[in-house]
Amino acid sequence: MRKFEKISFYQFKKDVEDNKILYDEYNLPKRSTKYSAGYDFESIIDFTLKPGEIKKIPLGIKIAMNPDEMLMLVNRSSIGFKYNVRLTNQIGIFESDYYNNKANEGHAWLSLQNHGQKNFVIKKGDKICQGIFTKFLTVDQEEEINEIRQGGIGSTNREE
Numbered sequence: 001m002r003k004f005e006k007i008s009f010y011q012f013k014k015d016v017e018d019n020k021i022l023y024d025e026y027n028l029p030k031r032s033t034k035y036s037a038g039y040d041f042e043s044i045i046d047f048t049l050k051p052g053e054i055k056k057i058p059l060g061i062k063i064a065m066n067p068d069e070m071l072m073l074v075n076r077s078s079i080g081f082k083y084n085v086r087l088t089n090q091i092g093i094f095e096s097d098y099y100n101n102k103a104n105e106g107h108a109w110l111s112l113q114n115h116g117q118k119n120f121v122i123k124k125g126d127k128i129c130q131g132i133f134t135k136f137l138t139v140d141q142e143e144e145i146n147e148i149r150q151g152g153i154g155s156t157n158r159e160e
Helices: 009-015 020-025 077-083
Strands: 003-006 039-042 047-049 054-058 061-064 069-074 085-087 092-095 109-114 120-122 127-135
Touching: 009 020, 047 054, 047 109, 077 085, 109 127
Parallel strands: none
Antiparallel strands: 003 061, 039 127, 047 120, 054 109, 069 092, 069 127, 085 109
């Protein structure tokens, strides 16, 4: 089963702000056209990204999916072409075990960098990235892996 959910209001207060109206107003990602591959994520906050600046942006969303799937978070073409703004990691990968992890409920974040010459201004509700679901494969002779994700972003590369 694939679905998007809002993070809890408790997590929202920790990561974004204590604002129930803002929490209730933002939308879950959706496709814009019948044949869109990506689900458009809207900004839940207003922000300005100055030339050369990097900003980490909360999406307020957690992503549930099947164990053999991932969601790739990618730039919207128009943001790259028109404004020279890019994801700092180029493509964000969310695996099924990120959902509801104990560190941050699986809260998805976006990190953008402005490589352009002008301020990049985003208003709440503007589309800022897109997510594409896909299956992934593993090697046939892989040893059984018993590790279970405990934390949030980058947690599989450090001891908890």
